[in-house]
Amino acid sequence: MIVLLGVLVVVLGFATRRNPLLVVGIAGIVTGLLGKLSPQEVLAAFGNGFASSRSVTIFVITLPVIGLLERNGLQEQARVLIGRLGKLTAGRFLALYLGLRQLTAAFGLTSIGGPAQSVRPMVAPMAEGAAERRHGPLPEQVRERVRSYAASADTVGLFFGEDCFLAIGSILLITGFVNTTYDTHLEPLQLALWAIPTAVCAFLIHGARLLRLDRTLDRDLAAAASRSAQAGDRTPEDAK
């Protein structure tokens, strides 16, 4: 029972907004010691855990490429490109990206997107470009919302696409854990097939919310425009 104090440490640290690295570090030490590990064993657990989880940090290797391309105008070019995509609004563009991200992830192509690889250099500037074309310059708050939705399209697409692929970490974790712990035999393919219904729901729900973003932007920007008009600024005719 007392080992659950480690969970409490995480919750408390999280609630009081301490630095997450400190919270997790302390929770690990507390749980380890309460679980009757010696201080040495706790250190070894930290070391072994770090060594075997290095693969989650390797996307750093792509940063020099992305950084070099950004120095040379990658984001600006992405904005230019969306400028040419006729009728695509920010919401429609992001819904399209969500679908593509899910489909590619379902075929195991998870590294096609990601916050560093695609959202910052391409998806977010493209969505902003689309919103700007329709509404003119965006106020800071609206720009933040468009960027947040761009990040969400990437994350939701990845999460609810990748599990339809059989050789993905989470599927292998399920089969590995269940087959060794309960001495049974579960095939990755069965699990991957049962991820499809949720993937369809995710596309419908998040896609609909992305399409709604266009209407929210219309409303917010119209409100902002009328406010500034009331304040005496002349609003251009096409501000709607």
Next chain:
Amino acid sequence: MIKVEWFYWLVGAVFLAMAAQMAVDRSNPKRLGSAAFWGLLGGCFLYSTWVVKKQAPAEPLGLAVLVMVCLAGFGRTGRGTPRTTTAEQRTALAARLRGKLFIPALTIPIVAVVCASALKHWRVGGEPVLEPGSETVLGLGFGAIAGLVVAMFVVRERNPAVPLHAGRGLLESMGWALLLPQLLAVLGSIFQVAGVGTQVGKITEQLLPDGQKYVAVAVYCVGMALFTTIMGNAFAAFPVMTAAIGWPVLIQQMHGEPAVVLAVGMLAGFCGTLVTPMAANFNLVPAALLELKDQYGPIKAQIPTAGALLVCNIVIISLFAF
């Protein structure tokens, strides 16, 4: 055979090189702390090779991880002002290079995918060329190297220090959040060893009324999401909640179909990942990379979707598992 550890050495070397740049970056008020943090991370990447092979003790590595936690946790790391091109220069460069700028960015995933699929079964003299089980990781490495070569050719950049410097700017803007996913993996393994799963199981058994199928399904799914929110990682929550309720109650006692229960249970956990700042790499890193003032912006955009999907997952298990 090309080993995955070679690639980890390359990543470690990149961290060390960037740390060396940080140590002499006078625009960073906390340059020594930053250099120590990222240098230590690079060193850990190298040393880990022998820990994985069981040829070196894991304790010094654990100590180094805790030093990194303290450096970042007590605010000893910072960022410099990157020397880079101005907005006008970028617009001019974009107008000159145009679509060619996308070629290197697309090279990375294409090479990664070719390695993970086509080259996976490539053998020379009966031995696989890429280390089995690590094809995706190695593919990303080759993709990044190929992308860098193509990028330097496209933008006519000869000095390799320039991409390294530009990449360091991005690294500094992500900051310590980069280490959090690995630390969560550590926490998950410690929870496992200390028996947190068995304890949660005992508690839910007492709380759960007998034979209430749909209540049990909801408890499993909400528990997965809740635990994932706390741990920041569905992988850490899955063994705990499955040992507590998924396997003993839903599958053994109520004869649920294991594939449905477990696959959808994991996805219920992903709903938790969408809403937690503990999943730094999915939620905080994008906010930092997109230079958002509100670091919870992406989470706010994801909360309604996560809630609706959690309900969908409960319905899917209830309909199809029994």
